[in-house]
Amino acid sequence: MAAPSTSTSSEACNSVMFWTHDHEAILCREVVNVNPYTTKKGSTQRSRMWEKIAHNLNKFTVPKFRVHKRSVRDHVGILVYKHKKKLLAEEKATGITPD
Numbered sequence: 001m002a003a004p005s006t007s008t009s010s011e012a013c014n015s016v017m018f019w020t021h022d023h024e025a026i027l028c029r030e031v032v033n034v035n036p037y038t039t040k041k042g043s044t045q046r047s048r049m050w051e052k053i054a055h056n057l058n059k060f061t062v063p064k065f066r067v068h069k070r071s072v073r074d075h076v077g078i079l080v081y082k083h084k085k086k087l088l089a090e091e092k093a094t095g096i097t098p099d
Contacts, residue, residue: 017066019075026063030056031076 017023034056036049050069057065057072067075 015066017064017071020063022063023065024075024079026060026065027053027057027072027075028079 019027030053034049034053036046036053039046039049047069050073054067054069054072057067
């Protein structure tokens with residue numbers, strides 16, 4: 001029999017997390033606060049910024065986060081894509097004025 005493992009930060013990230021509107025709002029606030037896009041793409045500084053964002057999010061108890069820097073970065077990309085798609089659809093739609 002294996003001994004029970006101790007809780008580590010990587011263990012907390014192994015389970016599936018579903019993104020809610022609250023999760024996404026807090027994620028966006030944290031990304032704006034840290035602003036990883038001020039550094040060069042692919043640099044170690046940007047990587048550390050994504051790690052900092054993931055670490056800060058994992059500190060939250062309500063709503064509970066279980067994320068890695070990669071999942072944070074990927075989800076921000078998804079949110080940006082959805083927002084651009086929504087803006088494009090609003091521009092193409094008739095009778096709707098985008099704000």
